[in-house]
Amino acid sequence: xxxxxxxxxxxxxxxxxxxxxxxxxxxxxxxxxxxxxxxxxxxxxxxxxxxxxxxxxxxxxxxxxxxxxxxxxxxxxxxxxxxxxxxxxxxxxxxxxxxxxxxxxxxxxxxxxxxxxxxxxxxxxxxxxxxxxxxxxxxxxxxxxxxxxxxxxxxxxxxxxxxxxxxxxxxxxxxxxxxxxxxxxxxxxxxxxxxxxxxxxxxxxxxxxxxxxxxxxxxxxxxxxxxxxxxxxxxxxxxxxxxxxxxxxxxxxxxxxxxxxxxxxxxxxxxxxxxxxxxxxxxxxxxxxxxxxxxxxxxxxxx
Amino acid sequence: xxxxxxxxxxxxxxxxxxxxxxxxxxxxxxxxxxxxxxxxxxxxxxxxxxxxxxxxxxxxxxxxxxxxxxxxxxxxxxxxxxxxxxxxxxxxxxxxxxxxxxxxxxxxxxxxxxxxxxxxxxxxxxxxxxxxxxxxxxxxxxxxxxxxxxxxxxxxxxxxxxxxxxxxxxxxxxxxxxxxxxxxxxxxxxxxxxxxxxxxxxxxxxxxxxxxxxxxxxxxxxxxxxxxxxxxxxxxxxxxxxxxxxxxxxxxxxxxxxxxxxxxxxxxxxxxxxxxxxxxxxxxxxxxxxxxxxxxxxxxxxx
Numbered sequence: 001x002x003x004x005x006x007x008x009x010x011x012x013x014x015x016x017x018x019x020x021x022x023x024x025x026x027x028x029x030x031x032x033x034x035x036x037x038x039x040x041x042x043x044x045x046x047x048x049x050x051x052x053x054x055x056x057x058x059x060x061x062x063x064x065x066x067x068x069x070x071x072x073x074x075x076x077x078x079x080x081x082x083x084x085x086x087x088x089x090x091x092x093x094x095x096x097x098x099x100x101x102x103x104x105x106x107x108x109x110x111x112x113x114x115x116x117x118x119x120x121x122x123x124x125x126x127x128x129x130x131x132x133x134x135x136x137x138x139x140x141x142x143x144x145x146x147x148x149x150x151x152x153x154x155x156x157x158x159x160x161x162x163x164x165x166x167x168x169x170x171x172x173x174x175x176x177x178x179x180x181x182x183x184x185x186x187x188x189x190x191x192x193x194x195x196x197x198x199x200x201x202x203x204x205x206x207x208x209x210x211x212x213x214x215x216x217x218x219x220x221x222x223x224x225x226x227x228x229x230x231x232x233x234x235x236x237x238x239x240x241x242x243x244x245x246x247x248x249x250x251x252x253x254x255x256x257x258x259x260x261x262x263x264x265x266x267x268x269x270x271x272x273x274x275x276x277x278x279x280x281x282x283x284x285x286x287x288x289x290x291x292x293x294x295x296x297x298x299x300x301x302x303x
Numbered sequence: 304x305x306x307x308x309x310x311x312x313x314x315x316x317x318x319x320x321x322x323x324x325x326x327x328x329x330x331x332x333x334x335x336x337x338x339x340x341x342x343x344x345x346x347x348x349x350x351x352x353x354x355x356x357x358x359x360x361x362x363x364x365x366x367x368x369x370x371x372x373x374x375x376x377x378x379x380x381x382x383x384x385x386x387x388x389x390x391x392x393x394x395x396x397x398x399x400x401x402x403x404x405x406x407x408x409x410x411x412x413x414x415x416x417x418x419x420x421x422x423x424x425x426x427x428x429x430x431x432x433x434x435x436x437x438x439x440x441x442x443x444x445x446x447x448x449x450x451x452x453x454x455x456x457x458x459x460x461x462x463x464x465x466x467x468x469x470x471x472x473x474x475x476x477x478x479x480x481x482x483x484x485x486x487x488x489x490x491x492x493x494x495x496x497x498x499x500x501x502x503x504x505x506x507x508x509x510x511x512x513x514x515x516x517x518x519x520x521x522x523x524x525x526x527x528x529x530x531x532x533x534x535x536x537x538x539x540x541x542x543x544x545x546x547x548x549x550x551x552x553x554x555x556x557x558x559x560x561x562x563x564x565x566x567x568x569x570x571x572x573x574x575x576x577x578x579x580x581x582x583x584x585x586x587x588x589x590x591x592x593x594x595x596x597x598x599x600x601x602x603x604x605x606x
Contacts, residue, residue: 029405035555036525037363038395041407060340066365069416074407092341102332104344104377113372116419222339252338 001050003294005086006043006075008056008068010274014088014283015055021287024053031067041070048079051294053086054118059250059273061091065113072117082119084293086286088272089248090123096131111137122289124272124282125219125247143292145285147219147247147270148174152181154268154280155215159243163187163212165203167230171218178217185212189233201229203237213265214242221246221269224255228262241265249275304353306597308389309346309378311359311371313577317391317586318358324590327356334370344373351382354597356389357421362553362576364394368416375420385422387596389589391575392551393426399434414440425592427575427585428522428550446595448588450522450550450573451477455484457571457583458518462546466490466515468506470533474521481520488515492536504532506540516568517545524549524572527558531565544568552578 003024007015009031019026027045034040052075056068068085075083092110095103111134114121121142126134134142155162155178164186166175172188179186187209192200203209214234216227227244234242241263249256249269256277259267271278306327310318312334322329330348337343355378359371371388378386395413398406414437417424424445429437437445458465458481467489469478475491482489490512495503506512517537519530530547537545544566552559552572559580562570574581 033365034397036394036553037365037555038397039365039409040398041409042403043405043407062336062340062342062366062369066368066413070407070409070412073412073415074405077408078405091339094337094341095343100345102346102377102381104346104373105380106342106344106373109373109376110369112376113416250339252340 003290004045004047004050004052006045006052006054006071008054008064008071011055011057013274014057014086014271014286017281017283018053018055018086018286018290021283022290024290027052029071031071039067039070041067041074043071043074043078047075049081051082051084052080053084053290053294055086055088057089057273058087058091059089059248061110065110069113069117082294083117084120084122084290085114085118086122086290088124088282088286089250090121090126090134093127093129093131096129096137107131108137112139115139120293122286122293124270124285127220127248141293143289145282145289147272147280147282147285148177149181150270150280150282150285151217151245151247152178155184155243155245156182158279159213159215161212162215162243163209165189165214165216165230165234165242167216167218167226167233174219175217185209189230201233203234203239206237206239209239213240215245216242216264217245219246220248220250221255221259221267222250223252224259227264228259231259231262231264235263243268245269245280247272249273249277251275306593307348307350307353307355309348309355309357309374311357311367311374314358314360316577317360317389317574317589320584320586321356321358321389321589321593324586325593327593330355332374334374342370342373344370344377346374346377346381350378352384354385354387355383356387356593356597358389358391360392360576361390361394362392362551364413368413372416372420385597386420387423387425387593388417388421389425389593391427391585391589392553393424393429393437396430396432396434399432399440410434411440415442418442423596425589425596427573427588430523430551444596446592448585448592450575450583450585450588451480452484453573453583453585453588454520454548454550455481458487458546458548459485461582462516462518464515465518465546466512468492468517468519468533468537468545470519470521470529470536477522478520488512492533504536506537506542509540509542512542516543518548519545519567520548522549523551523553524558524562524570525553526555527562530567531562534562534565534567538566546571548572548583550575552576552580554578
């Protein structure tokens with residue numbers, strides 16, 4: 001029996017693309033709200049004895065957890081053989097320790113809830129700050145895929161004379177990986193302290209890069225503050241308007257509009273969270289992750 | 304050490320009233336949202352080695368589950384001796400079986416999540432349709448309290464010449480209990496079939512009740528449809544405008560306004576869900592339930 005892919009609401013397109021790549025079937029389900037705010041779920045495709053992959057990107061996760069847990073429990077109740085979760089964007093990785101007394105370590109608590117609902121997890125570039133790996137908080141097998149090669153390929157094809165730019169030392173490793181994949185130069189901005197409260201940001205060897213298009217890359221664009229500031233630094237240094245790339249289009253509040261207004265030449269994201277800025281298709285990564293967990297139920301992965 | 308009562312946002316007043324009755328302490332906590340929609344929690348009172356009672360009424364439960372689960376996990380992490388939940392209104396009791404193929408039995412799934420978070424549960428008049436008891440779905444000890452005696456007392460004190468009215472045979476048992484407690488007469492409306500599609504609703508012995516004030520009582524007022532229809536039946540029968548009483552002020556959409564507009568003399572609820580219609584204080588019930596689970600940490604229950 002082929003793998004059954006079940007999209008939670010809003011993930012239908014991702015599920016369809018994934019199914020095409022993995023020769024899987026897309027099933028149907030209903031998730032709706034009663035007038036009193038309770039969630040109703042119904043699976044409309046037979047799941048008995050089948051391997052099931054739920055697809056649910058987890059931006060704004062609080063609204064998504066109960067429907068996801070309910071659908072997973074329903075599939076289990078109805079006799080699914082296994083139930084996995086494809087979460088192109090995974091949430092709750094910020095609060096991975098107790099920074100102040102009394103705080104909840106929500107990375108662990110959220111991971112425990114997900115681990116209690118599904119048997120495996122596939123995701124892309126989780127925002128692991130201090131955690132060595134997802135296994136530090138998830139009790140189920142996880143598979144993490146990396147967008148960098150796809151981001152590199154997109155830049156190589158779409159941005160002539162690109163220069164990768166890292167906003168600070170922390171970003172160097174990630175920016176270097178993308179630059180290396182695209183065979184492009186990169187710079188990391190430097191903070192120059194001119195006084196107690198006066199910190200300037202400068203572009204090293206700025207004159208070398210005047211004919212290039214700066215490309216800013218980050219894993220998540222959430223409030224977009226760092227990226228907006230960096231756009232300003234590049235502008236003041238007299239460089240061209242930069243292309244801003246984020247893997248995950250979280251975009252809190254008006255971050256997307258603000259980033260464009262700040263002077264970005266373009267704002268580009270991968271399709272891990274549906275958004276008008278999606279340009280880089282990561283379906284092949286998800287397909288690879290899913291195939292690894294369901295080797296006997298997925299067809300040959302198209303390459 | 305006295306019991307520590309921790310109110311989730313919106314339950315501060317209920318927690319304070321409960322603490323006063325049980326000689327317990329009210330602790331403080333922060334629950335807020337990051338710009339990307341993730342929840343942050345922090346306990347501001349020391350919980351180590353203490354018995355903790357969280358207070359969270361669970362109307363519109365989907366927004367409340369994660370904060371509740373996170374606060375419970377945080378308290379556990381920080382060394383609480385036990386963690387209970389006082390949910391004056393408990394959610395997800397409607398979908399207690401699979402009515403149609405493929406449906407999720409959310410009563411069970413929600414109960415499993417709550418049972419995984421806390422050690423005991425106190426609630427008032429859960430809307431058990433077909434379940435014999437909460438124990439059928441909750442894996443933790445539960446204590447169910449009943450509002451009927453308090454509703455009876457309120458009617459006796461506030462409504463001269465009251466007549467309890469049940470909208471249909473299903474409500475008879477509950478209405479009879481309230482009427483009996485208040486030592487008042489009650490009638491149950493009768494459906495009279497006059498043709499294939501023509502069903503009239505009549506008030507038995509209607510002429511006996513013209514000088515009385517009808518009182519409609521139900522456990523939940525959600526959409527309010529049944530109660531609104533019943534107000535119409537009484538009106539057409541020439542009875543006085545009724546007082547409408549619900550234990551739980553769920554009030555989906557504009558149910559409260561609609562019920563007043565339909566001709567109710569007053570709409571009255573118990574304080575299990577904060578609402579302007581709250582008139583009947585059930586703190587004594589909650590206090591009794593909590594004391595039963597924490598006999599060595601609560602003070603003498605004031606009576």
